[in-house]
Amino acid sequence: MDADDRRLLEAVQTKVPLERRPFAALGAALGLQEAEVLHRLSALKAEGVIRQIGAIFDTVRLGYRSCLVAARVPGERVEAAAQAINDHPGVSHHYERASGWNLWFTLAVPPDSFLGLEGTATHLGRLAGADEVRLLPALRVFKIGVRLDMDADVPADRKEMTTVVGPHPPTDTPVLDVADRRAVQLLQADLPLVPEPFDADLLSRAQALLERGVMRRFAAVLYHRRAGYAANVLGVWAVPAEQVETVGSQIAAFRAVSHCYQRPIYPDWPYSVFSMIHGRSREECNAVLGAISSETRVADYAALWSLREFKKVRLRYFTPDHAEWERPIMAKAYAGVNAR
16 A cells, blocks of 8 residues: 555545545545546455445444343353354354453344344353353443554554544434435445445435434445454453543543443443454554553553454344344244243
8 A cells, every 4th residue: 555545544434425426525635536536445445455435323323222242151162152143143243352251242133123132142142052141231432433543653552632422322213214224225335436326315315314423424444454453452441430431531532442432340340441452463452551551540451352253244234134033033932922
């Protein structure tokens, strides 16, 4: 990648303009012609640096419920357990981590889920043969959004001027009509690299979804390793309740931190603030952990390194996959009721 590639990747990770000719608008901001922007983006996709360009939605505002789930699984069952969990269409990210809680996955269920979030997590735990599963919902959101720093010359512990989102998750769920849902289905697909990729109606609906907060942004998602980021670690911090808001905001200001949440604590789990850290190396991640500890004065933390990546996909909204996954469970439940 040359300097223009890196500037372009910085820009498209932040946003792709929702305009009739988005790539011309990108080029105008960067001093590049539309044709060159399209050529460079096509090459970066072919090289496996860009995974997808599309809408990034707020799961809660779509009416879905989501959660981070941790599971304890016996070592000899890890692969089989991972496959059972991966089969659920609402599992988008799934890792084995260096922890007693060894499997960590994100789970989302639609508004009409038969089992619901808690029931689905429990059922997945049974299918996986887990000794225990624990739901870790976001109580407060300090930052959400991966934007990999393409400037290799800046320090790993670089700060940002602002966080990506406010301090609280949304509590309201906007009403989505049939046309809105159809727009969501279309906008979550990969954007064609052509001068005018939107039709007028879809563009109008996309702009409205962004204004209503249903869409967080329209942007590119990169393949981390192809973009130069070979390491990631989940840093969890034991923060006193009265300091959570201050510390969470401090952690979120680090550019290497893509996600930062407050989550519940338990008698055997004192860590209330979770931070996802990305680095070009393990050493970079450790440097960020050290800088965070120094700035926040929180010395009690744990580094949960990714050992294996079992699944990493974009969550697909309003598709039939979830209903198909639940259909045999529903059939069995109704058969039991009828038998009685």
